Amino acid sequence: MSDYLKNTMKTKNVIEVSEWDALVEKTYGRPYKLQQQDGCRGRGTEEITVPAESSDHERDSVPENVNEETMGVSFKAWLARDPKQKLSNPEDQADYCLALWWERNFYPDVQMVANDLHAKGLLAAGAHTILIDW
Numbered sequence: 347m348s349d350y351l352k353n354t355m356k357t358k359n360v361i362e363v364s365e366w367d368a369l370v371e372k373t374y375g376r377p378y379k380l381q382q383q384d385g386c387r388g389r390g391t392e393e394i395t396v397p398a399e400s401s402d403h404e405r406d407s408v409p410e411n412v413n414e415e416t417m418g419v420s421f422k423a424w425l426a427r428d429p430k431q432k433l434s435n436p437e438d439q440a441d442y443c444l445a446l447w448w449e450r451n452f453y454p455d456v457q458m459v460a461n462d463l464h465a466k467g468l469l470a471a472g473a474h475t476i477l478i479d480w
Contacts, residue, residue: 358474358475359473359475360474360475360476361474361475361476362476362479363380363381363477363478363479363480366380366476369468370459370463373468375429376448377444377445377448377449378453379449380392380456380476380478383418383449383456384417389478389479389480390478391476391477392456392475392476392478393474393475394457394473394475394476395472395473395474396463396472396474397461397464397465398457398460399457400455400458401457402454402455402458403418403419403420403454404420405418405420406422406423407423408451408452410435410447411438411451412443412446412451413446413450414451418451418453418455419452419454420454421454421458421459421462424452424453429444429448432444433447
């Protein structure tokens with residue numbers, strides 16, 4: 347390897363999205379799918395650095411309809427809600443509707459989650475790349 351490459355190459359911490367989701371779900375006991383957030387993310391990467399400043403969602407609630415245009419809630423609201431609490435919409439009472447709602451509408455900012463995982467000692471400080479593929 348050339349000296350130029352040795353001096354310019356960087357090591358990245360890459361996390362498969364399924365591993366990220368599993369860590370979040372295990373840690374917090376809530377449905378979570380990063381790919382489903384923000385209108386469903388395409389294949390690609392999500393770059394995060396921890397710890398870093400984040401902008402928590404200001405909302406404490408979103409309409410209880412699957413695939414509603416309003417998405418994202420504060421980290422505090424996400425932690426406070428019982429993941430087994432049924433949706434108020436009578437058409438969305440099936441368990442799969444509840445899971446989809448959590449995954450697509452009722453989720454916190456990814457940086458808020460990353461910072462908290464770091465504070466808990468579950469995510470090392472530094473730059474991380476979440477590989478979104480399915």
